[in-house]
Amino acid sequence: MHRSKSALKISIFGLSLALSTSAAFAQERKVNIFNWSDYIDESILSDFTAETGIEVTYDVFDSNEVLETKLLAGGSGYDVVVPTGTFLERQIQAGVFQKLNRAKLSNLTNMWADIEDRVAQYDQGNAYSINYMWGTTGIGYNVEKIAERMPDAPLDSWRLIFDPEIVSKFQDCGIHLLDAPTELVPAALNYLGLEPDSKDADLLAQAEELLLSIRPYVQKFHSSEYINGLANGDICIAVGWSGDVLQARDRAAEADNGVSVEYTIPKEGALMWFDQMAIPADAKNVEEAHEFLNYMMRPEVIAKASNYVYYANGNHASKPLLLEDVFTDPAIYPSDETIAKLFTVTAAAPRQQRLLTRTWTKVKTGQ
Amino acid sequence: MLIGVPYLWLVILFLIPFLIVLKVSFSEPTVSIPPYSPRLDISDGMSALWQQIRQFSIENYVFLIEEPLFYRSYLSSFTIAAIATFITLLIGYPLAYAMARAPRSWRAILLMLVILPFWTSFLIRVYAWIGILKKEGLLNQVLLAIGVISEPLTILNTNAAVYIGIVYSYLPFLVLPLYASLERMDDSLLEAAADLGCTPMKAFWTITLPISIPGIVAGCFLVFIPAVGEFVIPDLLGGSETLMIGRTLWVEFFNNRDWPVASAVAVVLLLVLVVPIALFQNAQARAEEKAS
Numbered sequence: 001m002h003r004s005k006s007a008l009k010i011s012i013f014g015l016s017l018a019l020s021t022s023a024a025f026a027q028e029r030k031v032n033i034f035n036w037s038d039y040i041d042e043s044i045l046s047d048f049t050a051e052t053g054i055e056v057t058y059d060v061f062d063s064n065e066v067l068e069t070k071l072l073a074g075g076s077g078y079d080v081v082v083p084t085g086t087f088l089e090r091q092i093q094a095g096v097f098q099k100l101n102r103a104k105l106s107n108l109t110n111m112w113a114d115i116e117d118r119v120a121q122y123d124q125g126n127a128y129s130i131n132y133m134w135g136t137t138g139i140g141y142n143v144e145k146i147a148e149r150m151p152d153a154p155l156d157s158w159r160l161i162f163d164p165e166i167v168s169k170f171q172d173c174g175i176h177l178l179d180a181p182t183e184l185v186p187a188a189l190n191y192l193g194l195e196p197d198s199k200d201a202d203l204l205a206q207a208e209e210l211l212l213s214i215r216p217y218v219q220k221f222h223s224s225e226y227i228n229g230l231a232n233g234d235i236c237i238a239v240g241w242s243g244d245v246l247q248a249r250d251r252a253a254e255a256d257n258g259v260s261v262e263y264t265i266p267k268e269g270a271l272m273w274f275d276q277m278a279i280p281a282d283a284k285n286v287e288e289a290h291e292f293l294n295y296m297m298r299p300e301v302i303a304k305a306s307n308y309v310y311y312a313n314g315n316h317a318s319k320p321l322l323l324e325d326v327f328t329d330p331a332i333y334p335s336d337e338t339i340a341k342l343f344t345v346t347a348a349a350p351r352q353q354r355l356l357t358r359t360w361t362k363v364k365t366g367q
Numbered sequence: 368m369l370i371g372v373p374y375l376w377l378v379i380l381f382l383i384p385f386l387i388v389l390k391v392s393f394s395e396p397t398v399s400i401p402p403y404s405p406r407l408d409i410s411d412g413m414s415a416l417w418q419q420i421r422q423f424s425i426e427n428y429v430f431l432i433e434e435p436l437f438y439r440s441y442l443s444s445f446t447i448a449a450i451a452t453f454i455t456l457l458i459g460y461p462l463a464y465a466m467a468r469a470p471r472s473w474r475a476i477l478l479m480l481v482i483l484p485f486w487t488s489f490l491i492r493v494y495a496w497i498g499i500l501k502k503e504g505l506l507n508q509v510l511l512a513i514g515v516i517s518e519p520l521t522i523l524n525t526n527a528a529v530y531i532g533i534v535y536s537y538l539p540f541l542v543l544p545l546y547a548s549l550e551r552m553d554d555s556l557l558e559a560a561a562d563l564g565c566t567p568m569k570a571f572w573t574i575t576l577p578i579s580i581p582g583i584v585a586g587c588f589l590v591f592i593p594a595v596g597e598f599v600i601p602d603l604l605g606g607s608e609t610l611m612i613g614r615t616l617w618v619e620f621f622n623n624r625d626w627p628v629a630s631a632v633a634v635v636l637l638l639v640l641v642v643p644i645a646l647f648q649n650a651q652a653r654a655e656e657k658a659s
Contacts, residue, residue: 065621072624074400094398174502181622220524221607234501350396350625357623361436361615364607 030055031288034070034078036275037062039133041308048295054288062224071096071280078280079289082132085122085274086182089347097128098281104290105130107297115314118344119274129276130293131314133243133306136334136342137183137271140226140245143260145173145236158191158266161239164213171217174235179221181360184211184239186271186345196271197345199352204359211363221364227251233259241273242331243311250310263331265338272342274314306332385637392630393423403626427631437632440615441639447526447601447611448594451533452541455590456583458534459541463582464575466542467549478546481539493532493603500528500604524606532600537593541586548582549575581654588647592640612636 029052037060045056059078061067064087070076071083071091083091091097102108108130115134116126123129139160146153149169159166167175177184186196188207195203219235226238230248232255238245242263249261277296279289296302302313303321310326312333319327327333334342348356394403405419431437466477484492499505500523507519522528552575560570598613605611612632620629 063621065624068624069621072400072402090398094400094402096400218607219521232503234503350398353623354625357618358434358436361618365610366608 032057032078034081079283079285086347089122097278110317112316129278132275133311134274135242138265140238142236162191176226176238196343208359246310269341388630440612443610444612452591463542463545528604532604537590540589544585545582584650
């Protein structure tokens with residue numbers, strides 16, 4: 001869901017792509033795409049333009065909130081956007097999107113039924129969206145620093161984060177949590193053995209108490225700094241998104257700086273999320289948007305994207321085309337046993353959302 | 368005729384946006400585009416407009432009063448801005464003084480050095496402080512190397528880093544007006560004081576400092592007012608305990624999608640800041656009167 005290495009690079013790339021192709025194709029076919037930063041193999045876009053003659057303008061964002069604010073303000077100018085499931089659900093209610101024209105999406109047959117079923121709770125009947133990537137919210141850690149401080153640390157459990165006695169051992173080497181109540185509160189509820197999707201005030205109070213008990217050991221709540229932090233060895237534990245932690249792992253390995261990073265999906269279960277491609281109701285290039293979505297559902301295209309970004313996709317037919325180290329990595333494609341323990345959450349109503357954010361502010365400020 | 372131009376400017380760039388924000392602050396959040404109602408659409412006709420206005424409520428302002436988070440954010444922002452302004456003054460005054468006392472041929476170069484950082488993006492300059500202040504950062508490495516400390520200091524993600532960021536970013540805003548008022552000072556005043564047996568120290572306190580007060584006031588307001596609403600510095604350098612109104616507003620607007628409450632926060636911030644701004648204008652006007 002969340003890559004932030006080089007938003008600028010991709011924007012510039014998008015611009016140059018738009019410029020170079022406008023010369024080659026005189027006709028005015030174009031599509032404006034708004035996706036997460038560093039979340040695609042850029043050659044997919046140039047291949048698409050080469051094949052269809054549709055000019056691609058590719059812009060990037062780095063948080064669901066920024067995307068949502070643009071969509072809710074209206075007239076975003078984008079033809080394809082990629083919100084996460086919980087946000088998509090509320091945006092559908094707000095009338096942000098148009099229904100997909102399934103007749104124009106012949107590659108829908110390639111999609112993975114299990115993922116479509118899970119997405120249906122946000123988008124009934126998958127009427128408005130198509131899965132791009134999915135992943136989990138788990139724990140990334142610095143192998144050496146953890147072993148130094150606690151050789152028998154429970155690396156397969158949320159106790160690493162939520163047990164004050166354990167987490168306090170790592171206070172000195174830096175702990176980051178995602179700055180997202182919709183990610184951390186469900187994790188806390190799940191750890192307490194409660195319904196992770198609950199919006200009940202009493203249960204939220206219990207989650208708040210748990211989070212406050214570990215608050216003194218947390219250095220920062222932030223949703224992207226941990227990628228660099230883990231890779232450079234500045235921090236030793238982060239609750240983060242799977243692909244981002246794996247990106248930190250690869251960067252550390254490339255830098256050869258003596259830092260090794262691992263990602264774990266705790267045995268108690270973890271949040272599973274879905275980034276969905278959808279077409280805004282006020283999109284101007286609806287035909288081209290459908291063509292782009294259909295192109296992205298080709299097994300070889302979406303496999304190329306997964307091989308590049310290290311996230312799992314929702315395309316069943318693409319599985320044989322994935323790189324060995326992507327498909328066999330349990331951090332990207334977890335085993336069926338692990339998948340069975342993953343949970344999902346739904347969008348909060350405005351009043352519930354306020355309660356959730358209030359809880360979160362209390363946790364963050366420690367008051 | 369010409370007197371109307373600045374007012375027209377004020378109406379277009381300030382009053383109209385303010386009225387839009389004010390209007391949103393009286394509405395309530397909804398799941399729609401835009402995410403609040405009533406929408407107040409002039410094209411619906413005057414009677415419909417009146418109907419919409421009657422739906423306005425002050426509920427969001429009541430919420431601001433009831434929820435302790437908000438006054439704590441305002442209070443904390445004012446405290447941080449006030450302390451940062453004071454530190455900026457302590458550093459900026461000697462700087463401006465030295466610049467004003469420097470040989471005339473140097474002054475242009477010194478002035479240039481103060482302005483030079485503006486040639487780089489504000490965001491990038493604040494970001495650079497992350498590299499300096501972090502645990503394995505430049506500052507800790509230097510301090511460790513020369514043996515001042517034995518353990519790296521935790522500065523990044525604390526309020527201390529926010530103070531450093533504000534002082535660094537706003538220092539030129541204080542130095543420039545202060546330099547202007549010090550540079551204009553008539554040197555013969557100091558010569559006369561010396562002739563009459565006044566020590567340089569006493570001459571500074573009785574002559575230089577009072578004369579530079581308009582510069583101090585202007586500089587402090589130019590630092591204090593933007594620092595109160597600062598968002599980038601606390602977001603990049605501050606820790607989780609750093610509570611500032613700019614961040615609280617961001618959370619209301621983006622995370623809660625509560626445009627009405629976010630607008631109410633902005634309106635209250637503006638009203639609270641109008642007081643120091645009015646004081647500033649007043650001081651400026653008086654200084655100009657004195658000068659003429």
